[in-house]
Amino acid sequence: MAEMLEVSGITKRFGGLVAVNNVSFSVREKEILSVIGPNGAGKSTLFKLISSFLRPTTGEVRLKGERISGLAPHIAARRGVVRTFQETTIFKNMSVRDNVIIAHHLRSKASLFGFFLGTGTAKADEAAFGQSADEILALLGLSSLANETARNLPHGHLRALGIAIGLATNPSILLLDEPFAGMNHDETMRMVEMVRRLRERGLTILLVEHDMPAVMKISDRLVVLNFGQKIAEGTPSEIQANEKVIEAYLGSEDEAIGL
Amino acid sequence: MTVNRNIKIAAVVAFLAIVFVAVPAAISSSGRFDLYYTLTSVALLSIASAGVWLTFYIGRINIGQGAYALMGGYVSAILVMNHGWSFWLTLPVAGLFCAAASVLIGLPILRLRGVYFAMVTLVLTEVARLLALALPITNGAKGIVSIPLPGALSIFGLTIIPDFATLQNSRLAFYLLAVTLMVVCFAVMYRLVNSRIGKLCQSLQQNEELASSIGVNIAWLRVIAYAVSSFFGGVSGAIFAAISQSIYPSSFTVTDSVNFMLNCFLGGLGYVFGPMLGTLVLYFGWDLLFQTGQFQLLIYSGLMIVLMLVLPNGLLSLAETTRKKG
Numbered sequence: 001m002a003e004m005l006e007v008s009g010i011t012k013r014f015g016g017l018v019a020v021n022n023v024s025f026s027v028r029e030k031e032i033l034s035v036i037g038p039n040g041a042g043k044s045t046l047f048k049l050i051s052s053f054l055r056p057t058t059g060e061v062r063l064k065g066e067r068i069s070g071l072a073p074h075i076a077a078r079r080g081v082v083r084t085f086q087e088t089t090i091f092k093n094m095s096v097r098d099n100v101i102i103a104h105h106l107r108s109k110a111s112l113f114g115f116f117l118g119t120g121t122a123k124a125d126e127a128a129f130g131q132s133a134d135e136i137l138a139l140l141g142l143s144s145l146a147n148e149t150a151r152n153l154p155h156g157h158l159r160a161l162g163i164a165i166g167l168a169t170n171p172s173i174l175l176l177d178e179p180f181a182g183m184n185h186d187e188t189m190r191m192v193e194m195v196r197r198l199r200e201r202g203l204t205i206l207l208v209e210h211d212m213p214a215v216m217k218i219s220d221r222l223v224v225l226n227f228g229q230k231i232a233e234g235t236p237s238e239i240q241a242n243e244k245v246i247e248a249y250l251g252s253e254d255e256a257i258g259l
Numbered sequence: 260m261t262v263n264r265n266i267k268i269a270a271v272v273a274f275l276a277i278v279f280v281a282v283p284a285a286i287s288s289s290g291r292f293d294l295y296y297t298l299t300s301v302a303l304l305s306i307a308s309a310g311v312w313l314t315f316y317i318g319r320i321n322i323g324q325g326a327y328a329l330m331g332g333y334v335s336a337i338l339v340m341n342h343g344w345s346f347w348l349t350l351p352v353a354g355l356f357c358a359a360a361s362v363l364i365g366l367p368i369l370r371l372r373g374v375y376f377a378m379v380t381l382v383l384t385e386v387a388r389l390l391a392l393a394l395p396i397t398n399g400a401k402g403i404v405s406i407p408l409p410g411a412l413s414i415f416g417l418t419i420i421p422d423f424a425t426l427q428n429s430r431l432a433f434y435l436l437a438v439t440l441m442v443v444c445f446a447v448m449y450r451l452v453n454s455r456i457g458k459l460c461q462s463l464q465q466n467e468e469l470a471s472s473i474g475v476n477i478a479w480l481r482v483i484a485y486a487v488s489s490f491f492g493g494v495s496g497a498i499f500a501a502i503s504q505s506i507y508p509s510s511f512t513v514t515d516s517v518n519f520m521l522n523c524f525l526g527g528l529g530y531v532f533g534p535m536l537g538t539l540v541l542y543f544g545w546d547l548l549f550q551t552g553q554f555q556l557l558i559y560s561g562l563m564i565v566l567m568l569v570l571p572n573g574l575l576s577l578a579e580t581t582r583k584k585g
């Protein structure tokens with residue numbers, strides 16, 4: 001399988017603190033790869049580096065061979081690297097459907113001025129976005145809530161909406177920031193199913209996560225961080241047997257890594 | 260859908276009939292020609308307020324519109340007085356000059372949010388006033404006076420607008436000019452807000468990080484909105500200079516900047532026509548309270564506070580609630 005995303009020798013320093021230290025790995029096409037690690041391991045920083053929300057001190061991120069690190073976030077999104085957010089980051093005062101429609105921004109063929117004038121291209125864009133938004137909402141089981149104001153959604157649906165927004169940009173790789181955080185067992189299982197369905201549609205997925213059982217269930221491969229360094233990489237069974245990983249999670253190893 | 264559309268068209272036609280026919284007719288029959296000046300001011304102030312409203316719409320509290328109104332006034336006055344330009348040409352030039360200046364100013368300051376942006380824009384008005392006092396071209400505190408009235412505007416030998424100095428009633432002419440521009444300004448705003456651009460602006464207002472994650476060039480969009488806003492400020496300032504035939508450093512001060520913002524608050528930040536209604540109510544409200552003498556400011560501020568507490572979404576939110584109930 002071809003490599004979709006390549007992280008090579010990436011380091012991020014905040015003053016004297018090295019949050020991410022010389023981490024390299026790659027994500028293959030149509031793969032689900034998870035980055036895990038104890039609290040403070042540098043997962044979130046790595047996530048922001050890959051989505052270009054942070055600029056690496058050294059090292060680089062490449063998408064299909066093209067360098068994307070150091071670009072502005074909206075340019076990285078344009079190239080096909082799109083992230084979701086950990087917290088319930090949505091456009092609160094818009095309807096669910098409008099949230100998804102606006103996220104089609106990158107697909108628009110008409111210019112802003114074209115939208116102002118209401119040209120034929122702009123109208124065609126609007127129609128296409130509406131249709132695509134309805135499909136995405138159906139895929140994520142949000143159709144019945146399409147006209148609800150986003151801020152009124154219950155927690156689980158909010159996260160699904162976050163993913164719907166990400167999907168609408170038509171990314172090459174979707175980065176999910178702790179998609180299972182704060183969910184109960186049933187919700188987690190539903191989300192696992194949802195992520196699998198996305199992969200079946202041909203999407204490559206990188207996720208950063210805390211919830212070990214879910215991660216073990218869903219991932220093709222895992223990358224384990226500890227104190228900013230990569231300590232292991234491999235399939236779920238390889239990771240579960242890895243001594244360094246067990247050591248990093250010492251104290252609660254059995255439960256935490258899902259043994 | 261079509262019923263809704265018909266209602267909208269009827270509302271627009273009614274509005275145009277009122278401002279272009281009914282108001283001039285009522286004024287000429289009552290003989291209260293001073294009202295022309297008042298209503299012209301309202302129209303112009305509402306254009307500047309519309310600009311402020313647009314910056315609110317991208318999530319920025321703008322207390323600096325006075326700076327651009329002052330800038331627009333000076334640009335027009337200097338071009339007319341020192342370079343002999345026609346007023347009609349200076350009008351768009353003043354707007355574009357302000358828009359260009361606002362791009363340069365906006366690029367760094369639009370990165371700030373909330374109260375920080377508000378503070379910087381507040382200072383901007385004061386900076387503009389001090390600059391007008393200090394620069395040689397603006398003639399300091401003496402200002403620029405005896406600016407000639409707008410001349411005739413003709414295209415291909417066809418006179419579209421007559422020379423204002425030859426008119427018997429230049430007040431009416433200024434009124435029609437201001438109201439026409441106001442109509443154009445709000446038509447543009449309405450279209451902006453109801454097209455995809457409006458949605459993009461809302462996305463900025465609600466969550467800039469998310470907006471950039473879906474590929475919106477937030478820095479660029481912010482600057483565009485701010486430039487449009489300042490263009491409106493500059494145009495309205497230029498006409499003010501032409502009406503009063505003078506411009507001074509104190510023509511637009513921090514108080515004016517604050518008033519532009521209050522107009523938006525009062526009318527409603529969620530409604531395109533909010534600044535228009537807000538300006539009208541605030542302007543006449545202030546005048547009505549004149550009879551209360553020394554208590555004018557006290558009652559005025561008290562009322563504003565109460566209104567903001569009771570109607571945080573502005574006067575136009577009243578119309579919405581009644582429509583929902585009905």
